[in-house]
Amino acid sequence: MSDTGRILSLHLAVLAALLGLHFVAPPYHHANLARVMVLAVYAMGYNIAFGYTGLLSLGHALFFAAGLYGTGLTIQLAGWPAGPALITGLLAGAAVAGGLGLLALRTAGVSFMIVTLMFAQAGYLTILYFTGYTRGEEGFVLPAAARSIGGLDPTGEAARYLLALALFAVALAVNLGLVRSGLGRVMVAIRENEERSRMLGYDPFRVKLAALAISGLYAGAAGAAWGWLFGYVGAGFATIQYSILPLLYVLLGGAGTVLGPFLGALAMFYLIDIASGLTDAYLMVVGVALVVLVLFAPKGILGSLRERWLRWLP
Amino acid sequence: MTKLLGLQPSRRSVLGGLAASAAMTGLATRFAQAQSSAPIKLGFQLHRTGIGAAYGRWYERTAMAALEVVNAGGGINGRPVEILFEDDGTDPARGAQAIDKLVSQDGCELVFGPLFSHVVVGSAPRAGELKVPYLVCSEGHHVASGILNRWTLQPGITDVKSQVLAMAPWVSDTLGKKVTMIYPDYAFGYDHRDNFVPAMAAAGGEVVAQIAIPPTETSFTRYFPQIPRDTDVIYHVMVGPAVLTFVKELGEFYGSGARPEIFGFIDSLEAVDMASPGLEFLEGTHFWEGDCRYLQADATEHTKAYRAAVGIDDNGASITDSKEVATVAHMFSVWETLFVIKAAMETVDYQGPADRQALVEAVEAMTIMAESAEHPQGDKVFNGKTHQVFGHQNISKVEGGRMNRVYRTEIALGDYPDEVDYTTMSF
Amino acid sequence: MSFGPYLLLAVLEGLVSAAVLALTAVGLGLVFGVMRVVNVAHGAFFMLGAVIAWMVADALPGPPALGFAAALVVAPLAVAALAAAVDFGVLKRLGYDPDATIVATIGVLYIVEQAALSLFGPDARPVQAPFNLRLQLPWFGYSGYKLAVVAAAVVVLLAVWLVLSRSRAGLVMRATQIDGETARAFGIDTDRVYAGVFALGAGLAALAAVLVVPIQQAHYLMGGDPLLLSFIVVIIGGLGSLRGTVIAALLIGVSEGVVSVFFSPTLAKILATLLVALVLVFRPQGLFGRRAA
Secondary structure (H helix, E strand, C coil): CCHHHHHHHHHHHHHHHHHHHHHHCCHHHHHHHHHHHHHHHHHHHHHHHHHHCCCCCCCHHHHHHHHHHHHHHHHHCCCCCHHHHHHHHHHHHHHHHHHHHHHHCCCCHHHHHHHHHHHHHHHHHHHHHCHHHHCCCCCEECCHHHHCECCECCCCHHHHHHHHHHHHHHHHHHHHHHHHCHHHHHHHHHHHCHHHHHHCCCCHHHHHHHHHHHHHHHHHHHHHHHHHHHCEECHHHHCCHHHHHHHHHHHHHCCCCCCHHHHHHHHHHHHHHHHHHHECCHHHHHHHHHHHHHHHCCCCHHHHHHHHCCCCCC | CCCCCCCCECHHHHHHHHHHHHHHCCHHHHCCCCCCCCCEEEEEEECCCCCCHHHHHHHHHHHHHHHHHHHHCCCECCECEEEEEEECCCCHHHHHHHHHHHHHHCCCCCEECCCCHHHHHHHHHHHHHHCCCEECCCCCCCCCCCCCCCCEEECCCCCHHHHHHHHHHHHHHHHCCEEEEEEECCHHHHHHHHHHHHHHHHCCCEEEEEEEECCCCCCCHHHHHHCCCCCCEEEECCCCCCHHHHHHHHHHHHCCCCCCEEEEEHHHHCCCCCCCCCCHHHCCCEEEECCCCCCCCCCCHHHHHHHHHHCECCCCEECCEEEEECCHHHHHHHHHHHHHHHHHHHHCCCCCHHHHHHHHHHHHCCCEECCCCCCCCCCEEEECCCCEEEECCEEEEEECCEEEEEEECCHHHHCCCCCCCHHHCCC | CCHHHHHHHHHHHHHHHHHHHHHHHHHHHHHHHHHCCCCCCHHHHHHHHHHHHHHHHHHCCCCHHHHHHHHHHHHHHHHHHHHHHHHHHHHCCCCCCHHHHHHHHHHHHHHHHHHHHHHHCCCCECCCCCCCCEEECCCCEEEHHHHHHHHHHHHHHHHHHHHHHHCHHHHHHHHHHHCHHHHHHCCCCHHHHHHHHHHHHHHHHHHHHHHHHHHCCECCCCCHHHHHHHHHHHHHHCCCCHHHHHHHHHHHHHHHHHHHHHCCHHHHHHHHHHHHHHHHHHCCCCCCCCCCC
């Protein structure tokens, strides 16, 4: 089979498996998978900036929160219908990422990491500063009635799962197309050697800005979807923990692999779930598991698999 | 502290085992008259990790103590009761997952127990979707404000709005007219501000300054000069791990010089030893307490029995470690909520998930809760429309390093007009 | 309070937070500068230092100064030993790969936090300062120990500077920092240097925690803020520049203190954060860093 054939069949198989699980997964895991898929979209976006373009950001929570609040506040305060509110959230993620990129991309490496961290921290504090509107850390609930779009009600278990799957499928397809496109190849080239790609005539700043904006679009989509599907908007999603989470997912699953973010999110989710069923001191188990995993697969699960056996993996 | 680090089996499996062995031995006979002698499983959403962990530990102990009393008295409807604890990491997203796990995977009849407002607000929609009763022990105004749903109730502790309204007249009459408020820049802090300012005005006083402190702060002294010089009373309520620093620095700031009266919500010092170095200046200051940390001279038999069952001494610390101070001002709500659950389940002869709606309606129908072994903090009035309970509030004065109650409010003092009628909402 | 004393207090507070920042950041700066790895567990090492300080002070009867002195010795040594074990058992095996190190140190962070939660508990615990001195100024009172923390920061930073610039160990560290390959070629055992630097960095974090904990409190989640602030200070200062770390700590500490005079607390925090971020935007290599090649 050609590489393209293999790649297509693998990703279609993953989507088919997720669709199949819709019918057979027990309710608890069914609900969890919907969450994991939305978080995986967030992590996929993170991977576009970090895994493919080499931009280690600690500020992605800001983009997720832009999506979450872009949707949540337009519904809650402006009384918008859910459809336009969702699109607003999506675009807010991209706009905030692009705007931040204009400033932050003047820096690189660790300085980029710190600048994004600090802007995100300022964003988090801004949400708290406007607690009168946002209800700060307590957050607010989006009523079910305000969330339906033309009869499409995201509060039912089946609808929610399928909507999350649809979002995940689109995000996966776009991601796959992106990394196989010209832009995707330039992104990787810049990650590997920025100077050389500059000499080849590419403008690293513009490419990185584009990558960051796409990454923000993903994060914004995930944030908007979270608010829409699960009905809760709160400042907790803007904290540094939610910037570190996608980094962890990506590194665990394999940076620079299309399925890695999903795999990482799934692994982390069930690591905590299973460990907390074994012992009260479950964070110890999670910590040990992370250390062991990274010792055996320093490039992440898929990254290490690709290095050894599956060289064709995108 | 005696607990060995490491992999003690989780409470989940231990409890399962206990119930199984209980069923096989003599206890089984006591439960035998029920149609089904299978245990009733209740889910507890627990702040085992994260910033709520200090509360979580005592909420867990209180729940276990109350459970023992319930089971010793024959369980509920003749069936033994189990509580399954699930950690939410004091995080709203994890909170919703915990509800899923307790209900869908573990088969719990309902979920109760969370304290932190953001966890409650983040989890309540999920409880509503799963159509499972969700009884919170949070003191937040979120339930009575009407933003949640028919399935979410707070029958164990007065909400912050009512607490604050009940405090204002006393503060104005006793401590002084000009108040500076220091509170976290959190929704919780805003609930204090938004309700105390008008209540103080109504009581003839005035809030002269409002200092909202970002929750990421670990040092506070630099904000104290914003306290106006003519302030009569400082009103403080802080949450999170830095509260001790806050109170210590307030003491350093005023030092031996003249200082205003100080009135705080005990949240600022919950689970903190009053004998901690740097807290000496609190002598003579006042605190709101939901329930009194120190055993009061006029404590009822019920209070004493409750404290003994939970395992706290006369100073409100663990009987096994006098430095481990309990979250006494809040944790009674867990005890009382479990007995509300028991009463409601017995009213509707609860059998299984089909009776969940009837259970909510039974709680909604409750009105007066008398002071009793089930309600050791005192009598309460439940408002079925707003799903919120109202009880007495205590004001204590720090004297000789302990807190003595100097005032107990009437329940009616915390009344306010209903903001919602949940009973008109669909299930 | 009138403006003069207010500003005095703000500057004093700024100096103290600068001292705290410099103390917590100096260890991270060493590790980051020499090894070029992001140690997410740095804050956890700091927390561990504070928790050990509480345990030692709690176990030792007698005056608080005695327990404090014991903690000053015990905590850094214990934490440094743990860090050396982490380096030997995990980081070395990962070849100090930057990405893998992030995951591994997140794992270590979980382990250390859970250990603290299980053994020490979830409560915030106070540790008494070695001496109890309050300065009563005409306008406000001030903790004498806070000023001692400023002095201690000066001493610790001077000592680190002396070691780095005057001792053979410092020379070896600097050589490894500038060019690990060449250092190896000259017969320097860089593995040992890395282990030593990692342990030293963690020990300094613990030392900072013992010094700082009397003006804060020990709590199992207290490591988060020091971690973030240390990173910020180290990068703003310029990687590998001790002088930069000190200046950045002063800049951040004092600007937060002074900005808070003019704005409401949260707004002040937002503005101070943006201000410092903009410094980096317009000076990406940090204040004293060399421009990357």
